[in-house]
Amino acid sequence: MSKTIKAPVPEGPLVEKWNNYKSNAKLVSPNNRKKLEVIIVGTGLAGASAAASLAEMGYNVKSFCFQDSPRRAHSVAAQGGVNAAKNYKNDGDSVYRMFYDTLKGGDFRSREANTYRLAECSASLIDQAVAQGVPFGREYGGYLRNRSFGGVQVSRTFYARGQTGQQLLLGSYQALLRQQHAGKVKLYARHEMLDVVIIDGKARGIIARNLDTGKIERHGAHTVVLATGGFGKIYYLSTLAMGCNASAIWRAHKKGAYMANPSWTQIHPTSLPQSGEHQSKLTLMSESLRNDGRIWVPIDKNETRLPGEIPEEDRDYYLERKYPSFGNLAPRDISSRAAKEQIDLGKGVGPLKNAVYLDFSRAIKEYEKDVIAERYGNLFTMYKKITGIDAYKEPMKISPAAHFSMGGLWVDYELMTSVPGLFAIGEANFSDHGANRLGANSLLQACVDGYFILPYTLQNFLADQINIPKTDVNHPAFEESERLVKDQMQSFLNSKGKKTAEEFHKELGKELYDKCGLLRTKEGLEKAIENIKNLREEYKVNLLVPGTAEEVNSELEKAGRVSDYMELAELMCIDALQREESCGAHFRAEYQTKEGEAKRDDENFCYSAAWEWTGNASSPVLNKEPLVFETVKPSVRSYK
Amino acid sequence: MKITLKIWRQRDAGSKGAFKEYHLDDVSRDMSFLEMLDTLNIKLIKQGELPVEFDHDCREGICGQCGVMINGIAHGPLKNTTTCQLHMRSFKDGDTIYVEPFKAAAFPIVRDLKVNRSALDHIIAAGGYVSVDTGQAPEANSIPITFEQAESAFDAAACIGCGACVASCKNSSAALFTSAKISHLSQLPQGDKETSTRVVSMVNEMEEEGFGFCTNTEACQVECPEDISVLNIARMNYEYNKARLVKK
Structure with missing residues (x-):
């Protein structure tokens, strides 16, 4: 039965809520902390920062990642920066303004108190990262430098060249390894979580597979934290790493954790376009390029001249034209949709006519090449490596690509899922970004969740667990989970069909991108649901996985991930179908203004959809968490 | 392009390894080196053989998980480039390419091109x-x-x-x-x-x-x-x- 769910938020005015929470949260004394075990799955910014912080407090942490080292988690690839309301630029920034920008950027579809807390904790993150030795960009006098990002009118983004994610991650990775060295963290690299184990209604452990040996392992703890990132890779072509997956959160979902707003996927406007069928991923070019680059397409769709030969009057700088106050820095959802509109009109550029120009010629004239090289040098180099083109001489060609999951596991104010004792942090949860995430808020959320929020909220939970003995991994719940995991893998191996998991994934991704991507319609979504169901049936009988389960087997790993995608994809379509409005990245063609902008329906859809697993992927239950705005009045989101 | 590959195959750290030869007839210049290996693997799987295990993740040159010796050079012929950012346009039609894992006593082989x-x-x-x-x-x-x-x-x-x-x-x-x-x-x-x-x-x-x-x-x-x-x-x-x- 569908129900209304509540996420209790602390008392008091918005600005005091988090402090009120912290003042009243339960504590665990240092001598009790060492009796408690915490499992954290994922070692990106959220997972590593949480693991390090909790270990520093004295908890025993087990940290898992599927990569061969925690330093490789995909946070490493974030380029542009991290936001913080430091107001170092004296340009009118404040915690409130940052909160409002984030809330508005998310089209008023996030939980007000969570979003405020994100902005509130942002300044401490910069302090922490600097103290760890993260080499942020500096002014010549030695103070920290800032730049601007999409969807805002102040400069609050801190950055470390075009490798901000890498440097922040190395900071938290080093903090994590410091605790490993101190004996407070046990590290399990090349381990993939395959199930959450629930005992007496609480998450008490996981089943993991050692990817080097194929061995299935049981790990117990007093609580389990999922920091397993986003699932944009479900679209196959995406900016995510090849290994990024939804399996941890999906398997948690099937154990009772609600999935919230799963269809809200950010399609990033500045990725490199697809060049052919062999393509395995799309490389992102940081949005920071839009600070100095201008986006345009030729006015004539039959244009044949090279970009440099096309005079100004024959170019359409469509973002500057449509959104004069934000121009090239319009938020991502709007920029991506605008690009799609031009490409659909036949004005796309490049051999497949699937891209738009991002042009630096004016900035190079204005500031000289050296300045541009210092700001974006590594991005220009990367562009040249991949395309063979020198972007100092001719404009880059960019195109939209699946990027970030605003949706994810539903969590309450304490970041706990609907399963007691199971927490979700970072991109794996859903809470702070609403229907569209602003640039440079992703690194922020991951870090803030891990360094500054979870250590308080998890402790509040653990305070009631101090008398609970160590989890016994021989409990029947572990046996049952292990058996199901093994049976599933064996069924993949037994299928002996004709298509690889990768081939199925490509088909699924294309279907989803076409019908549940930038533009959604009732008709398209219904068709997609039907096609996905068929594909899922075919997957059961026509999958081809070589090798065995008791050895290194990348194909078997993929088979499990794609199998989960097959179910999640349907839920994404169901979610997009039920939301008969447009908001942020969720754009339903039926619900738009005369000017073609998203038309929100606050009367009927001002809620987060928290889906509940029923045992059948095609009939989930919709629970609704009404979004209550105590402080801000939702307005029409305009960037004109 | 037609490419001949000689790839190091080794079951695990304790087994003996050897080069095995493979042929690909339809390699695009725009493919990345790893996408070329993906193509080979799909072919091998369909022939009932075990695919070549290799490490990789972000495929944009930053995570550091990929890395093989290509014709004796770590990450291949392009300077300052990871294996995933190397594209087949760096090779010629008819080339033979030797692919080996990173070899060092401190990096035991997990399988094929994967090392610890x-x-x-x-x-x-x-x-x-x-x-x-x-x-x-x-x-x-x-x-x-x-x-x-x-x-x-x-x-x-x-x-x-x-x-x-x-x-x-x-x-x-x-x-x-x-x-x-x-x-x-x-x-x-x-x-x-x-x-x-x-x-x-x-x-x-x-x-x-x-x-x-x-x-x-x-x-x-x-x-x-x-x-x-x-x-x-x-x-x-x-x-x-x-x-x-x-x-x-």
Whole structure:
């Protein structure tokens, strides 16, 4: 039965809520902390920062990642920066303004108190990262430098060249390894979580597979934290790493954790376009390029001249034209949709006519090449490596690509899922970004969740667990989970069909991108649901996985991930179908203004959809968490 | 393009390995090197053979998980480029390409082209950090760092931990990797406080993990995707000697 769910938020005015929470949260004394075990799955910014912080407090942490080292988690690839309301630029920034920008950027579809807390904790993150030795960009006098990002009118983004994610991650990775060295963290690299184990209604452990040996392992703890990132890779072509997956959160979902707003996927406007069928991923070019680059397409769709030969009057700088106050820095959802509109009109550029120009010629004239090289040098180099083109001489060609999951596991104010004792942090949860995430808020959320929020909220939970003995991994719940995991893998191996998991994934991704991507319609979504169901049936009988389960087997790993995608994809379509409005990245063609902008329906859809697993992927239950705005009045989101 | 591949196949660290020859007839110039291997693997799976296991993840040159020897060169012919960023346009129609794992005593083979590089993590765990707990940090702008200082530290901090330096070194030394972290942190006021304990601890760990000694051939920098400078090794040696002298 569908129900209304509540996420209790602390008392008091918005600005005091988090402090009120912290003042009243339960504590665990240092001598009790060492009796408690915490499992954290994922070692990106959220997972590593949480693991390090909790270990520093004295908890025993087990940290898992599927990569061969925690330093490789995909946070490493974030380029542009991290936001913080430091107001170092004296340009009118404040915690409130940052909160409002984030809330508005998310089209008023996030939980007000969570979003405020994100902005509130942002300044401490910069302090922490600097103290760890993260080499942020500096002014010549030695103070920290800032730049601007999409969807805002102040400069609050801190950055470390075009490798901000890498440097922040190395900071938290080093903090994590410091605790490993101190004996407070046990590290399990090349381990993939395959199930959450629930005992007496609480998450008490996981089943993991050692990817080097194929061995299935049981790990117990007093609580389990999922920091397993986003699932944009479900679209196959995406900016995510090849290994990024939804399996941890999906398997948690099937154990009772609600999935919230799963269809809200950010399609990033500045990725490199697809060049052919062999393509395995799309490389992102940081949005920071839009600070100095201008986006345009030729006015004539039959244009044949090279970009440099096309005079100004024959170019359409469509973002500057449509959104004069934000121009090239319009938020991502709007920029991506605008690009799609031009490409659909036949004005796309490049051999497949699937891209738009991002042009630096004016900035190079204005500031000289050296300045541009210092700001974006590594991005220009990367562009040249991949395309063979020198972007100092001719404009880059960019195109939209699946990027970030605003949706994810539903969590309450304490970041706990609907399963007691199971927490979700970072991109794996859903809470702070609403229907569209602003640039440079992703690194922020991951870090803030891990360094500054979870250590308080998890402790509040653990305070009631101090008398609970160590989890016994021989409990029947572990046996049952292990058996199901093994049976599933064996069924993949037994299928002996004709298509690889990768081939199925490509088909699924294309279907989803076409019908549940930038533009959604009732008709398209219904068709997609039907096609996905068929594909899922075919997957059961026509999958081809070589090798065995008791050895290194990348194909078997993929088979499990794609199998989960097959179910999640349907839920994404169901979610997009039920939301008969447009908001942020969720754009339903039926619900738009005369000017073609998203038309929100606050009367009927001002809620987060928290889906509940029923045992059948095609009939989930919709629970609704009404979004209550105590402080801000939702307005029409305009960037004109 | 037609490409002949000679790929190192090895079941596990305990088994004997050998080159095996494969032919691909329809390789696009725009494919990345790893996409070419993907193509081969789909073909192998359909023929009922085991695919070639290789490590990779982000495929945009930053995670450091990919890395193989291509015609004897770590990450292949392009300078300052990871394997995933190498494209087939760097090869010619009819080329034969030798593909091997990164080989070093401290990097045991997992299977085929996959090796275990956790020894690099152990070196970082021995001291490659600033000892600051969450919550202890002072206001960020209270530690001014000049532009030049930050940029220089960054040049060292840019290391992606792929292990190409080790694979390129005739002694399998991890000096470039280790020194990059020492250099990153010792150039910053936050990290400098612990330089002497850090350098001794990390250098000792490097030896314990079975990496060889540096004999200054400088092959490591040449193959490093991030062009990490060998001058970092000089700084490490300087700091190491200083720490030893002060200790005595």
